[in-house]
Amino acid sequence: MTTQLDDALRGLVSPVMKQSAEAEHVPCEKVRDEVALGHAVIPYNPIHAPSRPAVVGRAFGTKVNANLGRSTVRSGIDEEMDKLSVALCAGADFVMDLSVGEELEAVRTEMLSRCCVPLGTVPIYEALSRASGDISGLTPELLLSVIADQAEQGVDFMTLHAGLLAAHVPLTKKRVMGIVSRGGAALAEWMKNNDTENPLYTRWAEVLEICHAHDVTVSLGDGLRPGCLADAGDAAQFAELDVLGELVQSCRAAGVQVMVEGPGHVPFNEIQMNMEREHTTCDGAPFYVLGPVVTDIAPGYDHITSCIGATAAACYGASLLCYVTPAEHLGLPTSEEVRQGVIASRIAAHAGDVARGLPGARTRDDAISEARMRFDWEKQFELAIDGDYARARYEKTRDASAGEDDHCSMCGREFCAVRTSRRIHDRTD
Amino acid sequence: MTTQLDDALRGLVSPVMKQSAEAEHVPCEKVRDEVALGHAVIPYNPIHAPSRPAVVGRAFGTKVNANLGRSTVRSGIDEEMDKLSVALCAGADFVMDLSVGEELEAVRTEMLSRCCVPLGTVPIYEALSRASGDISGLTPELLLSVIADQAEQGVDFMTLHAGLLAAHVPLTKKRVMGIVSRGGAALAEWMKNNDTENPLYTRWAEVLEICHAHDVTVSLGDGLRPGCLADAGDAAQFAELDVLGELVQSCRAAGVQVMVEGPGHVPFNEIQMNMEREHTTCDGAPFYVLGPVVTDIAPGYDHITSCIGATAAACYGASLLCYVTPAEHLGLPTSEEVRQGVIASRIAAHAGDVARGLPGARTRDDAISEARMRFDWEKQFELAIDGDYARARYEKTRDASAGEDDHCSMCGREFCAVRTSRRIHDRTD
Numbered sequence: 001m002t003t004q005l006d007d008a009l010r011g012l013v014s015p016v017m018k019q020s021a022e023a024e025h026v027p028c029e030k031v032r033d034e035v036a037l038g039h040a041v042i043p044y045n046p047i048h049a050p051s052r053p054a055v056v057g058r059a060f061g062t063k064v065n066a067n068l069g070r071s072t073v074r075s076g077i078d079e080e081m082d083k084l085s086v087a088l089c090a091g092a093d094f095v096m097d098l099s100v101g102e103e104l105e106a107v108r109t110e111m112l113s114r115c116c117v118p119l120g121t122v123p124i125y126e127a128l129s130r131a132s133g134d135i136s137g138l139t140p141e142l143l144l145s146v147i148a149d150q151a152e153q154g155v156d157f158m159t160l161h162a163g164l165l166a167a168h169v170p171l172t173k174k175r176v177m178g179i180v181s182r183g184g185a186a187l188a189e190w191m192k193n194n195d196t197e198n199p200l201y202t203r204w205a206e207v208l209e210i211c212h213a214h215d216v217t218v219s220l221g222d223g224l225r226p227g228c229l230a231d232a233g234d235a236a237q238f239a240e241l242d243v244l245g246e247l248v249q250s251c252r253a254a255g256v257q258v259m260v261e262g263p264g265h266v267p268f269n270e271i272q273m274n275m276e277r278e279h280t281t282c283d284g285a286p287f288y289v290l291g292p293v294v295t296d297i298a299p300g301y302d303h304i305t306s307c308i309g310a311t312a313a314a315c316y317g318a319s320l321l322c323y324v325t326p327a328e329h330l331g332l333p334t335s336e337e338v339r340q341g342v343i344a345s346r347i348a349a350h351a352g353d354v355a356r357g358l359p360g361a362r363t364r365d366d367a368i369s370e371a372r373m374r375f376d377w378e379k380q381f382e383l384a385i386d387g388d389y390a391r392a393r394y395e396k397t398r399d400a401s402a403g404e405d406d407h408c409s410m411c412g413r414e415f416c417a418v419r420t421s422r423r424i425h426d427r428t429d
Numbered sequence: 430m431t432t433q434l435d436d437a438l439r440g441l442v443s444p445v446m447k448q449s450a451e452a453e454h455v456p457c458e459k460v461r462d463e464v465a466l467g468h469a470v471i472p473y474n475p476i477h478a479p480s481r482p483a484v485v486g487r488a489f490g491t492k493v494n495a496n497l498g499r500s501t502v503r504s505g506i507d508e509e510m511d512k513l514s515v516a517l518c519a520g521a522d523f524v525m526d527l528s529v530g531e532e533l534e535a536v537r538t539e540m541l542s543r544c545c546v547p548l549g550t551v552p553i554y555e556a557l558s559r560a561s562g563d564i565s566g567l568t569p570e571l572l573l574s575v576i577a578d579q580a581e582q583g584v585d586f587m588t589l590h591a592g593l594l595a596a597h598v599p600l601t602k603k604r605v606m607g608i609v610s611r612g613g614a615a616l617a618e619w620m621k622n623n624d625t626e627n628p629l630y631t632r633w634a635e636v637l638e639i640c641h642a643h644d645v646t647v648s649l650g651d652g653l654r655p656g657c658l659a660d661a662g663d664a665a666q667f668a669e670l671d672v673l674g675e676l677v678q679s680c681r682a683a684g685v686q687v688m689v690e691g692p693g694h695v696p697f698n699e700i701q702m703n704m705e706r707e708h709t710t711c712d713g714a715p716f717y718v719l720g721p722v723v724t725d726i727a728p729g730y731d732h733i734t735s736c737i738g739a740t741a742a743a744c745y746g747a748s749l750l751c752y753v754t755p756a757e758h759l760g761l762p763t764s765e766e767v768r769q770g771v772i773a774s775r776i777a778a779h780a781g782d783v784a785r786g787l788p789g790a791r792t793r794d795d796a797i798s799e800a801r802m803r804f805d806w807e808k809q810f811e812l813a814i815d816g817d818y819a820r821a822r823y824e825k826t827r828d829a830s831a832g833e834d835d836h837c838s839m840c841g842r843e844f845c846a847v848r849t850s851r852r853i854h855d856r857t858d
Contacts, residue, residue, distance in 0.1 A: 071838055071839060071840050071841040071844065072840070072841030072842070072843060072844060073828040073830065073831070073838050073841040073842070074826055074828075074838040074841075100840065100841065100843075100844045101841065101844075125844070128844065132843075133843030133844060134843075135849075169853065172850075172853075172854070173854050176795065176798045176799055176802060177798055177801065177802050177847070177850070178802065178847070178850030178851065178853065178854060178856075179846060179849070179850045179853065180846050180847065180850070181846060182840055182844055182845075182846045182849075184846070185846040185849035185850050185853065186844075186846075186849060188849075188850075188853055189849050189852060189853050192853055227798070228794065228795070228798035228801070229783065229791055229794045229795070229798070230791070230794070230795050230798060267780075267783050267784050267791075268740055268741075268744055268780050268781065268783070268784035269744060269784035269785070269786075294740065294780040294783070294784070295776065295779050295780045295783060295794055296794040296795075296797050296798045296801075297779065297793050297794055297797050297812060297813055297814050298772075298776050298813065298814045298815070299797075299809065299813050299819040299822075299823075300813065300815055300818045300819040300822050301772060301773070301776060301814065301815065301818075303733075304732075304733055304736055304773055304776055305776055305780065307733055307736075307737060308736060308737050308740045308776070308777070308780060311697055311723065311737045312697075312741075315697055315698060326822070327822065327826070327839070328839075329801065329837075329839075330819060330822045330823045330826075330837060330839075331822065331823060331825065331826035331827065331837050331838040331839055332826055332838045332839050334826075343727075343730060344730070344733055347724060347727050347730060347733055347734060347737075348737070350724050350726065351696075351697050351723040351724045351734065351737060352697065354658065354696050354697070354723070354724060355696050355697035355698035355723070356698065357698075362658055362659070362696075364726050365657065365658045365659070365724055365725040365726055366605060366657070366658070366659050366725075368725050368726050368728075369605045369606055369656070369657035369658070369659060369725045370605055372606065372657070372725075372758065373605060373606050373607065380728065383726060384726055384727065384728050384729065385726050385727045385730065386727070386729055386730065389729045389730075390728040390729040390759060393728075393729050393755070393756065393759045393760065394728075394759045394760060396760065397503055397756070397759075397760035397761055397763075398760065399502040399503075401502065402502070408758075408759060408760050409500055409502050409503040409760040409761045410500060410756070410757075410758075410759075410760055410761050411500050411501070411529065411611055412500040412501030412502040412503075412529065412530065413501070413502070414501060414529075414561075414562030414563075415500065415501060415529045415530075415554070415557065415562060415611055415615075416611075417608060417609050417610060417611045417613070417614040417615075418606070418607070418609065420564075420608070420611075420614035420615060420617075420618050421601075421606070421607030421608045421609070421614050421617075422607065423618060424598065424601075424607065424608065424614065424617055424618050424621055425601070425602050425607060427607075
């Protein structure tokens with residue numbers, strides 16, 4: 001078994017690299033070279049073999065991940081399968097199953113069978129769930145065996161909080177929000193209770209062996225990501241990042257693909273610095289960000305607060321955006337909230353790609369604007385990020401009396417600036 | 430009659446300056462000095478005398494404007510009054526009545542009587558409406574008389590596209606979207622048809638006389654703002670901006686308060702440059718931006734695309750954000766869309782204020798985060814930008830079985846990172 005990274009380092013273009021390159025409209029050698037450098041990853045476990053793999057890296061379009069999964073108190077297999085379908089229809093490039101509690105394997109099995117894109121997990125959730133949520137039941141062996149089981153089941157990428165060390169935990173004591181990563185907090189408590197080091201860190205070689213055997217892409221978790229603006233950019237966050245930088249090198253040395261997870265809640269003006277610091281510390285490994293959420297005061301609208309931060313992140317250094325739904329900080333999202341989250345993140349990914357001048361990114365903007373100037377509504381809906389919604393909204397207040405679609409109800413026919421502008425320049429098409 | 434600017438230049442602190450300063454928690458001398466420099470304005474026509482005036486400028490919190498008003502084919506007085514109420518409840522600091530068509534004076538009269546915040550208009554809309562939407566009926570006298578009538582009626586600020594000159598119109602010929610400003614397009618067509626200069630420019634002294642007599646704040650319209658990414662930052666946009674810079678000086682010399690309107694559709698990476706260029710060209714006059722919308726491909730979600738750009742604008746130089754609703758590019762907004770637009774813009778204003786380090790801006794973020802760590806839900810809702818919505822959303826998936834509010838349905842009780850984190854640091858409150 002060779003990984004995509006092994007192949008790339010040997011100069012081989014794998015079928016998955018070829019497929020990813022076609023989706024990006026770039027030569028497959030470009031994908032191969034970026035993967036070889038560790039500047040891109042293609043999460044793809046051959047056991048799952050997702051039919052729509054995608055390459056994650058700065059040389060390519062910014063991608064979007066949707067977090068799904070039941071909690072102990074809400075949802076079940078049917079609801080999560082509905083959310084999966086909604087997330088894929090809305091355009092998610094990656095999906096994570098973050099289920100905790102019971103039925104974990106059943107949910108994941110069903111999700112893998114229906115998921116045409118790469119699927120990720122956070123194995124410590126299952127380890128904790130097998131211990132019935134009781135941290136004292138966690139052991140290094142349990143954690144390793146969950147990682148192995150999930151790899152064998154076909155999971156394409158895994159969040160592993162291997163950089164959160166025992167020495168970092170006291171750094172979070174004065175934080176306003178402490179440790180807001182579910183896996184990070186559990187590991188920190190376990191380390192404290194047992195007065196020992198992070199088992200993912202101490203047994204990292206074994207973890208890498210499993211990941212290599214199934215080409216599971218490692219997503220180095222940021223267990224100490226800030227959970228509010230007050231905690232952003234503190235010593236805890238960057239101490240962990242330094243360790244993540246070391247772990248990137250060990251992954252690459254083992255032929256294991258690796259990306260790095262990032263914050264969290266970050267003021268808008270500090271996002272560029274965060275992206276650059278990660279890039280330097282982690283030697284250009286793809287950065288996978290959650291948000292960043294740019295203010296703490298908008299529960300119910302955190303798809304928007306994160307979309308603001310995600311656009312800046314995509315502009316300055318991120319390659320994969322984890323969506324945040326409007327339910328964040330309030331509860332488990334519904335299917336409609338999943339949809340809202342994916343759309344908002346796709347807006348950020350696209351706006352970021354346009355801003356950083358990714359070749360071809362603006363083509364679609366120019367095409368929709370030309371259609372707008374021609375009052376070609378169907379073309380606009382075809383090019384829109386959510387054409388069905390745009391069409392329904394247009395129809396809702398369409399001026400039926402006019403019999404013509406050469407205006408909308410915003411201004412009405414006589415006052416339409418586009419019509420006036422067309423007259424000024426004698427446009428007849 | 431003296432204007433706020435006249436008073437400030439004489440070293441006087443007016444009651445309105447005092448009231449504005451109290452709302453900002455700053456000394457009233459600071460408001461006076463910023464107004465005297467022309468770096469801030471307080472739109473306040475004594476005939477309207479809004480009970481909640483606000484100061485607009487970089488030394489103060491970023492403000493939000495909501496555009497209301499009927500079109501020729503949708504809405505009427507009752508609907509617009511409902512939207513006004515919604516916009517004010519959602520926290521709009523300013524409101525504009527952009528009605529066109531019939532009943533204009535009736536709508537405006539009703540709106541002025543109910544509007545506790547400063548109200549703005551675009552007088553050319555009424556001039557055109559009086560000419561039944563027929564541009565050939567427009568005359569300089571008609572335009573001046575509308576401006577005078579509206580000033581006497583109590584309008585607090587007016588968008589005047591006085592910087593759009595006849596020489597600029599050919600610069601828009603190769604644009605993808607031409608002229609997308611309703612007023613700008615109308616003036617351009619009138620200039621072309623009559624082969625003459627912009628009457629607002631040629632009779633500017635008379636306009637200023639009216640504005641001075643009623644302390645109407647001039648909002649210099651950007652008739653040539655780009656309507657798509659392809660047109661952003663072109664010769665037309667900046668040629669008009671240069672004229673706006675001259676007009677700022679003439680307003681100040683006449684004792685008339687003035688702010689400057691800005692784009693439009695702008696790629697994320699060009700927003701900072703736009704803000705800095707306006708600041709230089711217009712000698713620090715407050716910048717009032719529409720969006721900027723950072724991608725053209727998201728009709729139905731332009732409250733989000735604009736909120737991204739508006740955050741960057743607020744961070745780098747804008748003082749007043751004009752909301753964009755989800756209906757933009759598709760139709761006249763409903764009340765709910767008005768609400769969504771105001772909330773999104775308030776998020777941008779706040780995130781921008783935090784990012785630029787406005788003193789005190791982050792206090793509310795820190796307070797809500799502390800409440801979040803304590804599971805004090807009511808305090809969170811009290812501090813949230815839309816607490817009613819956040820409460821309802823929390824309740825919707827609240828874990829009723831637990832009997833305790835020390836978690837939410839996102840993770841459930843056993844897997845809650847905040848609970849784990851509290852245990853790690855032995856927090857008991």
